[in-house]
Amino acid sequence: MTASAAPSERPMPQRQMRRRRNLAPYLWILPSLLLYIVFKLAPMFAGIYLALLKWDGIEQPEFIGLRNFARILSDDVIGLALWHNVLYAFGTVVAKITLALLLALLLNQSLRGRTFYRTALFLPVVMSFVVVGILWSWLYSTQFGLINSLLTSLGLGMLAHDWLGDPATALWALMLVDIWKWYGFHMVIFLAGLQTIPVELYEAAHIDGASRFQQFARITLPLLQPVMLVNVTLALMGAFNVFDIPYIMTEGGPANSTIVMALHIYIRGFKFYQFGYAAALSYVLLVLVTLIAAIQMKMMSGNDAN
């Protein structure tokens, strides 16, 4: 080796190499992390500050401490909105999960045109909420709607109804749309779960004389439990965060019969310009949804342990 050898050709000290190696993963995730901080964490913390303000977007913000949170207790609409969310969760989760499971079981068989059915049933999931909302509004229309026309043509005219205009049926009509929009999503998750169950288990059960129902009850359902809980968790969280369908189809009406928490927050924030109060409500909803998710996680971990 001569003295003129360039320093860059010298082998890198081991310590420096180790440092670079250790630093590399962090550098790789740094851009995503910065984006996460700027677009998720920072707004979340800024939102907490906003919840402590009285601000209409025009006049100077006024710091009012926890008054926005205290005010939630005297908000007449919150109880109603939460109750609608609970009803929504109950109605949609049970129906979506049941329907999705049944369809997944069906489409897990070797059927002719199976791929077509899977695609067709999944299609509503990828449709825009606006399209779905408008489409179903027209289907429900009293004047021009297919649903009432169909009922009438089947001789069931007495069942024709102002589905979205009657406070007694409006929320249930929205739930049906939600079920239609999302069952395909849950079906695909169930399908994925079903395909992880070893066929040998069914063969062994068959040899042991187990009926189809016994195979379903003793093999399929228990092994689908983790997938089931993921599905239920997602459906529940979706039900408590629902906004698009009521916003597009009824705007919370008639007479607040379809008001839900997210829509109530939107109205407070962007119709009443009570940005601070809307932020406070959002954190209450966040806590609520987190609690529900935590309960689900607990159940999941319990089942995993078993």
Added chain:
Amino acid sequence: MFRATYSRRNFLRYSALTGAGLALAACAPGSMPVAPAGEATGTAAAGSAAAGTGYQGKFVILSLATPEQNGPLIDAIQAANPGVTVEWRGLTSERFTELFAASEVAQDQIDIMDLNGQDLRRYAVGGKMKDLTDMSFVERFRPVGVETYTIGGKLWAAPRGGITGFPFLYNKKALDTIGVTKEPETYADLLAMAPELQKAGYAPFVHAGKNIYLWPIWQFFAFAQTTGNKPVEMTYKTLSGDMKFTDPEHVAALEILANYANDGMFIEGVNSLDSDGAWLAFSQGKGAFWYEHSWRIGFFRQGDYPQLDLSLIPPLRSVEDANIVRQLPGGTGDATGIYANIGPERADLAVSILDLMTSDEWVKWRNDRDGDPVSTNINVQASDDPLAIKYEQECAPNQFTYLDWFWPPEITRSFQENQQAIVTGDKNPQQAAEAIQKVMDQLFVDGYTFEQ
């Protein structure tokens, strides 16, 4: 001593510090909305500023309309002011406040504010608009527009566009079918012809009840009648706390709506009918009357509707007193004004551009584009359509400002919800009035004050 590796703990620590720094930067006072105009609300430069104010560069107009809708106007502004580039930002009505607030927080340049008339009060009272009281070209506007945009004795915006409102549209074919040749004047007239209309397959009234923002218009015209044609004055009194929504005038107005519902005047499924559905029902001969905005005149002219022969009347008189004038609610075009904190180097230019935007030539262009029946400018004939002329002669003289331009949004929403409840039969007018007053009481508790 230099550490050779970054532990996860340290990495998270530095990340957290970075995040906190960013969050603090985002929350820093400098990024909060700037102070209210205060000193900046001096009167606009008197006199119609000519082109060539010396400023060259970007000029920002925040508007409800899109730049695509205003291409020729933007070109004209730029041609009149060489070196000026107009940045026309189209913020939708729904998101105007949100995007305006974002612009202010970011300290973006804002020069002209082209607002929905409904929103002017909030921006003017909030100190965001420049006082235009001494504007030299104020004489070109119809007085109703100037009055509408005068708050607290000061003019905050120029009325730009059309004077429009909500007449009762009706289908002449429906009335011809049942042999009625004279236009109805009272609710009793409508009630008398309703059975015949229904027999002929017409619902007496179409209404887009799903669009809840359309319900308060029923209260506006009815309240004008129950207050002896003093809807605005009584609204001022109510919002100032000198009157309540449970007072007889308000309840009686809600009762008028209840009568329409209880007497079966509305088309089946009224609460789930949107504007498109209502138009379909009306244009296909399923309804005889429709309480709808005057812009439908232009819309009607552009299509072919064999089942519809459109005409219009002022809202029907629904009170006993025959001396009551059949007033209708309406608006007076966009509220186009100057941002209070406009850079001083662009203040004269803004007046000059406002002058151009509200000139007869460009308001006429705007009227033609939007099919307005009546122009905000005295010397502009917006339309020679017979229906527009009918509107100008029979409706516009008795027009008053939409009351929800004064109401706080909480009251508007409360009316919407409670009027729907009246129509569905879930509440009676008294219960609805009490619910609305409860919202008003809460607003007063929260410090609401009303400035005339």
